[in-house]
Amino acid sequence: MLDDARSLKAGLRGNEFEGKTLGLLFFNPSLRTRTSFEIGARQLGGAAVVLEPGKGAWPIAFDPGVVMDGDEEEHISEVARVLSRYCDLIGVRAFPKFADWSKDREDRVLRAVAEYATVPVINLETISHPCQELALMLALQEKFGGQVDGKKFVLTWTYHPKPLNTAVANSALMIAAKFGMDVTLLCPNEEYLLDPRYMDAARASAAANGRTVTVTHDIDAAYRGANMVYAKSWGAIPYFGRWQDEKPMRDTLKHFIVDEAKMKKTDGAFFSHCLPVRRNVKVTDAVLDSPACIAIDEAENRLHVQKAIMRRLMVP
Numbered sequence: 317m318l319d320d321a322r323s324l325k326a327g328l329r330g331n332e333f334e335g336k337t338l339g340l341l342f343f344n345p346s347l348r349t350r351t352s353f354e355i356g357a358r359q360l361g362g363a364a365v366v367l368e369p370g371k372g373a374w375p376i377a378f379d380p381g382v383v384m385d386g387d388e389e390e391h392i393s394e395v396a397r398v399l400s401r402y403c404d405l406i407g408v409r410a411f412p413k414f415a416d417w418s419k420d421r422e423d424r425v426l427r428a429v430a431e432y433a434t435v436p437v438i439n440l441e442t443i444s445h446p447c448q449e450l451a452l453m454l455a456l457q458e459k460f461g462g463q464v465d466g467k468k469f470v471l472t473w474t475y476h477p478k479p480l481n482t483a484v485a486n487s488a489l490m491i492a493a494k495f496g497m498d499v500t501l502l503c504p505n506e507e508y509l510l511d512p513r514y515m516d517a518a519r520a521s522a523a524a525n526g527r528t529v530t531v532t533h534d535i536d537a538a539y540r541g542a543n544m545v546y547a548k549s550w551g552a553i554p555y556f557g558r559w560q561d562e563k564p565m566r567d568t569l570k571h572f573i574v575d576e577a578k579m580k581k582t583d584g585a586f587f588s589h590c591l592p593v594r595r596n597v598k599v600t601d602a603v604l605d606s607p608a609c610i611a612i613d614e615a616e617n618r619l620h621v622q623k624a625i626m627r628r629l630m631v632p
């Protein structure tokens with residue numbers, strides 16, 4: 317798919333999606349994902365329809381056997397089957413509820429759509445963000461001349477005033493390990509470790525490539541010798557549902573901001589972030605506006621990797 321995305325980026329165009337339609341269910345806001353899927357479908361002759369349940373589309377219930385006497389007007393079993401009659405692909409963005417990770421980690425919304433749909437379903441960010449990780453890897457391959465193997469990839473937690481989704485962090489860790497990078501996860505303490513499902517997947521990929529995944533809470537050690545710094549903020553999983561208890565700890569961690577001094581410790585590393593990014597909270601202006609920053613290239617690549625995903629799933 318990355319090779320295909322590269323060809324698409326180089327200008328390969330056609331009408332392969334003529335007569336094809338994509339249904340995009342957005343339970344959360346988006347700039348890049350929504351725009352790039354809509355434009356990507358159109359560039360190859362197809363169309364996309366965006367639906368925001370509860371805001372212009374009916375609110376949806378998910379539980380099997382539920383008595384629907386609340387706010388929800390229809391069940392995912394009807395939604396997914398009806399959209400499957402109209403569309404050739406369904407995309408779903410559904411962030412965790414951030415109340416109980418044991419429930420959120422089941423990825424209930426995405427799985428419910430997939431259970432009832434009769435067309436392929438794409439994850440547009442739930443508890444992982446596969447489209448983002450492909451765009452990141454395409455950008456890394458471009459910047460490292462195709463040679464990402466063995467490069468030191470640092471995923472650093474950064475401060476944000478709110479607890480955010482772990483999806484991008486999970487995906488970044490896995491794709492870097494899968495492609496043979498030497499991965500370091502820098503986070504403030506053990507509370508900010510990612511779900512073992514993703515840590516273990518990354519470790520298994522790294523081992524298969526003769527590499528390692530190192531976890532550290534030491535900022536200097538993490539940045540030292542890095543070839544790539546990827547920043548993301550996320551909520552500490554043990555504090556899901558009781559964020560008021562996490563806040564005092566989080567508020568002491570503003571020094572995890574990515575700044576020029578930290579970037580100087582690296583081996584001339586590139587920097588990126590999935591965006592949106594809060595300037596001078598997560599990353600300084602100086603880093604975001606430096607030639608090392610490849611966040612806009614990564615964002616552009618969303619368009620091309622998504623066309624490659626759609627081709628894989630819609631064109632026989």
Ligand code: CP
Pocket residue numbers: 345346347348349350441448590591592
């Ligand atoms: N990175 C990303 O998924 O951006 P959006 O939330 O704007 O879609």
